[in-house]
Amino acid sequence: MISMEQITRIYDTGKIQVEALRGIDLEIGENEYVAIMGPSGSGKSTLMHIIGCLDTPTAGQYTLDGKSVQAFTDNQLADIRNQKVGFVFQSFNLMPYASAYENVELPLIFAGVSTKERKRRVTDMLDRVGLADRMDHKPNELSGGQQQRVAIARALSNNPRIILADEPTGNLDSESGAEILSLFSDLWKAGNTIVVITHDRNISDYCQRIVKLKDGMIANGALT
């Protein structure tokens, strides 16, 4: 499903060139539960962004579901982010002045889904993450764990097959973290492919597979 060949990402900030990724070879199949670990600056987020088509590699081949991502236009990449991939962030990144409902609705609005259909799906998603009774609450009226669950519902609203999570429990206490963990397990069992950047041993212990990054390269080969 995800096939990366010699992926390189160099940031050119004028004076300095930063090699964030140096020749990554990585294959991730359907319904895998992968953890990406590594020290700060090892390129984890960059790799995640490239997998999710939020960023494009400077060199190398990225094939997603058999299609070469390099050939895609800006709008096509936006569609992939909208339909095929769901992002979950460490600091939740919810819209602060919108309700839980309105936050989860966002990807559906970008997909051009009708108001009626949006209502059905948003209600369904919030129900799945156990927040059906908090639909009209704003983020500042929710706990950290609840906010992250809204973020996950948002990531899921278009039913993407791939979930990409960057330190999803990083800003949560252990109890909320465990809730999120269990949610991810459910999603995995439901057939989704999950890629998580994490320091949390609890999560990495649950994953099928750990990819270790160091200095922009894979330190432990592409297989577990």
Place this chain on the structure above:
Amino acid sequence: MGSQKKRIWLTISGIAWGTLSIILLLSFGEGLKLQLHKANKGLGENIVILYGGQTSKVYQGLPRGRRISFTDEDVRMLKEKIPQITGISGEYDMYGETLTYGSTTLTERVTGVLPPFEYMRTHYPQAGGRFINEIDIRERRRVIFLGNRLKERLMGPEVDAIGETITVNGLPFVVVGVMNEKMQMSMYGGPDDQKATIPATTLKALQGRTHVNRIIYQVNQTHLAPMVEQEVYKLLGRKYRFDPTDKKALGIWDTIEQTAVAGNMLIGIQIFLGLIGALTLIIASVGVANIMYVSVKERTREIGVKRALGAKRLHIKQQFILEALMIAITGGILGGAVAMLIIQGLQGIPVSDGPLELLGKPTFSMPIFIVTATILGIVGLAAGYFPAQRAARVDPIESLRYE
């Protein structure tokens, strides 16, 4: 967000002020136009006033300096020979006539006219009365039509003048009508509301006159007026033997042309006022653009997240343009509401003669609304466009970087 909210309201007030300015300026311009129009009608509708003049060219052996004057034969001839004339009347003047009613005696001007005078020179009667008519003319009746101010001075405001008898130089005349109040800017021989009018034939019979002081004719198809004027010169020139190109042979007061010139001037004034108003609005829109730029900067992360969720650049652009439009529309509605209140208020204040008569009646119209709404729309779109471009170019990676 609190300070952002305050900033947004400041911007909205700027737009409201600009909208208020443009609506008021255009409405005062429109009001001026309408009042001037009314005032011009005070003299008459599409009329040309002909006086006899002096020839300035030698013609057919006849010398310069000959005086030309008209008879009522000429009135008939012009009417017959020029079908484009929609109304014509001669006017005989009598000066220093004594008008008496009860114990009041006034010395006034009395003029003798034909019935078309009523609509040509807007001498409309108040309810219950009438102007001079054909039967009055035929039977040389001793009937009289009074200007409203003259009637007040002669008979007092409470008296119902219709049917009352007043004497003109000792002769009894019955009042058949009193003139309706009207605004009059141009005049000859004093304002119409101070005049007394009797049938032309009656005046001729009393004084045995043959010469008419002036001829007034009306051309309702105003674009034909120049052609009619040429014909008049030709016909009268043939009869009185003067060169039809000798402009000075006749005195002409063309209110039609006068109105056209004033009309053009007014359009110029309206455009000028509109431009000033539009400029004010444009300056306010700079405030909108400014606040949108700040907004883009403050919401970089929000933009990045939305892009990560699959928003296309177009979505981001649309969002910011829409917000700019919303600010413009809100300001427009606020400014428009205040403008309407002011206009309604001023319309209610009665204006007497004086400078306020022309300037004191701002008038709102559909074209003003359309112009204002269009400018607001353009201004909102333009103010939002460039910040929206900037927003769409936000790099999601950069904006999400500092997790």
